[in-house]
Amino acid sequence: MIPLLAKDSKVRRKYLPESRQWLKMLRRSVLVLCMVATAKFQNDPAGQQILLFKEKTKGHIGVMTTSAGAPIEYKDARVTLNSNLISNEYFMDSVTHIVRERIPERVVHAKAGGAFGYFEVTHDVTHICKAKLFATVGKRTPVAARFSPVVVERGGIDTSRDVRGFAVKFYTEEGNLDIVGFNTPMYVYKDPILFPSILRARKRNPATNLFNDNPLWDFLTLHPESLHMFLLIFGDRGIPDGYRHMPGFGIHTYEVINEHGEKSFVRFHFTPTAGIKNLRSEEARKIAAVDPDYATRDLYSAIGNGNFPSWKVSIQVLSLNDVKNAGFDVFDVTKVLPLDDYPLTPVGMFVLNKNPINYFAEIEQLAFSPGNLVPGILGGPDKLFEARRLVYRDAQYYRLGANFNKIPVNCPIQVKVMAYNRDGNPPVEDNGGDTPNYYPNSFNGAEAYVDKKRTELIEIFEDDPNNFQQATELYVNEMTKDERSRVVENILYSLGGVAQFLQDRAVKLFTIIHPDLGYRISEGLAANRSNYYYDDDDKLYNYNK
Template identity: 50%
Template sequence: MILKMLAFLVMLAASAAATNQDWHPAVDSVLLSQIRENSPADLMSVSNGAPVTYCEVNSTLNKPLIRNAFLMDHVTSMDRERTSGRTLHNQGSGAFGYFEVTHDISHICKAKLFDEIGKKTPVAIRFSPAANEKGAPELNRGARGFSVKFYTEEGNLDLPGLNMPMFFSKNPLKFREFVYALRKDPAVYLYNPMGLWDIIISNPEALNMFLLVFGDRGIPKTYRHMPGYNIHTLQVVNEKGENHFVRLHFTPDAGIKHLTSAEAQKVAATDPDFYTRDLYDAIEKGDYPSWTVSIQIASEADVQSHGWCLFDITRVLPINDFPKYPFAKIVLNRNPKNYFAEIEQLAFCPANLVNGILGAPDKVYEARRFAYADAQLYRLGPNFEKIPVNCPLHVTEYSDSYDEPVGSQATQNAGLLKIKEEEPYNLDQAAELYENEMTADERARLHKTVIAMLTPASSSVQQKVIELFTSVHPDLGNTIAQGLNAR
């Protein structure tokens, strides 16, 4: 019996060595270390840890392949090792670190990750070009994902966001056509910018976001210089049961910096994976990227006075009316040890909330709650939340005949505010962005980018786009029209 147990432990060690794990649920770490020390070095094994002979590894001549356990194990593993790609944000990179509270906001939100100055919570962040397929240059112009997972004592909190403070539409029915417009034309498998112009013409409210995309914000210098935004106005509650409505900002401490189109093309020609490499190298040498986390706060009285536009994700909350209050830091100090296991399988869902954070009352948020969970079920399988990088810090307890689990004693929240959404209108903010927030040089680069992207379009499409830009600001429309006529 002892010999059988030793044999089992040797095989277990071989299997663990094959996966390079430092932990196994069936064996404590000290015993596992001893087993590894006493195990043969460089032992080849199949996936269950069973050793294979030299003959099985090196030759298949004149033998039934179906009986070669090593070959069958390798082929079936290779055939199934890739997961389905994400619908958007398919290409990406990420890292791990911590969230640290620097200022008290417990009077706004009772979530425990905010309840003490100096408190640290582990986080994972994934950065991603929205439209890129895997293998595409990371420096392509476009919106980018900035998604944060907080591993809190109350469960995982997911904030999947963007590097833009607003979204292109407040109607979730428009999302599918937006996705298709960003993808390659299925007939010829080439990118067709006309699809994007059709979206903008049909949804003028998208201009508020695309002025940033076509401007300097469309190409960050690095992920370390890229801001992040949770585009929704979240409803949070404090211990007294008082509701507040907040938007979060993640501002890079290295400063918000960008590349011009010419600079990006030059970098991409020599290093298409520049963003991933820069992030990895910075963390590896101890130059840890960090962000200041700020919050904009609106009260129930503000909702009464400003109306439902506070929840319009195509608009920003005006800084003059709702100033930003810094309250935390995020520092990334660890690179993934296994990209596939820790970044590719990292899954975000807006429905992953903690006590004190109720979510957002707008329809896009409601649609995202379902869409993200459904996408993860398809991409990673029915138990995606059990993948280690997606697991909460505390596992679920199951009742038995001895100890009955105790339910949470948290106070039941009243529920999300019910809002009445109106037809989108944000051209006032687009005009403010163009006229007062962009410098003359930024406007000039915006004109150049739009003219270059619009040149291949038909004259009818060009005219519609010019009219749309003119409605934002006469100078914007006139300059683009002059640039197109000069070509």
């Protein structure tokens, strides 16, 4: 280090020229970094948002007011020293508000990117489903979409190895339809009673407040049906390259009806037209170090630059006979419906072409529920779907209040709401005006409609989960040789530090999925002290590099 603060004059004279040269180099480096940053943000709507606002407004947008609308005098807004604080309404209004600006964070899916756009019908499916959003080819319906890692907290990174939420809200003329899906075609468990357990197993340790892989592998090995999805997560699909290249799946098999009341069963697929792209582990870690908001920034900037992301919307369709003769539980969310047996039927396209104007108002308060269904779409008959109808609604009540559907982003914008709900925490809008507030009534209140071809959701019997065969097919037939090596590497990265009895249980289960998978993980764990395992070509591989 150059002793710039040296007290000895000889030392100062000796090092002064060198220190000046060092400072010049530092200034040049800073200037270069500033130039690079400027060039980077010139085509970055996310980075330039506040500058674009300044250019757009061309002057102050108005007189500053309190939240009650009173204009604020300049001195009250700038200085409080030697003045009465209680009588300064700007001070009182802003200081008391800021400690109330946070609402409860989502327990899962806390961090997210989102945007708005439209869904357009490209193929006629009215013979399958009578929902009006599918009525005619070319019809457009406004949509909102929210994409989110599951476990990551609000301040976390976008490039974690994790499942992603893929939720789409369709603002139809029959009310809002929410498809609350994921970026994997299957889900982690079948029995909804496991929801608190998997969540707590993946969250922070209650004693240390640190993340720990022991609870995760305890859960996975106690509930082996979860390994089907986690094979995908530990594989190349575990870290999407931004949200624009991420597929979505409804995961449930929905019951739908046409105008004649005839039943069909469908699974929703959303395929990015830009192609599916993912990040390797090392690349994701490097991105996280410099841009933890990578996926959110990429989505915002793409839309801001007019590069509107889009997804093809398709369905797999089953008849009632298909359901009965499938040979497996088609309503089991831990399983996929084989595309060879149930090919994709194209339906339409959804496009995101509008960024949120205010993130909190439009994305943080954006509330989804699988129970938001429309005539023609009855939902899934499985217990997980039934449980999600309760859990999601309860979460919105807790976070946003009983009137969360009156928050503008959640309002069914193509419908005049005629509900009998009243009062509660704001927003209440006109609170139902002067209409009757109970049902039934004899005073011309809103009346329920009659569906002469009403169809009830079918009842099913759900057996114990068992998806080892599909997990085997995923490993053998859907993963390339290189991806199989990477999935072993990523599993070892997580499993290598947990208790040995959990490792032993995991090896047994992976061996059931495929002997090769079990063997390679076993070898990797055994060689953990030297950080090596064998790959497909029986070559030693250092999984820490």
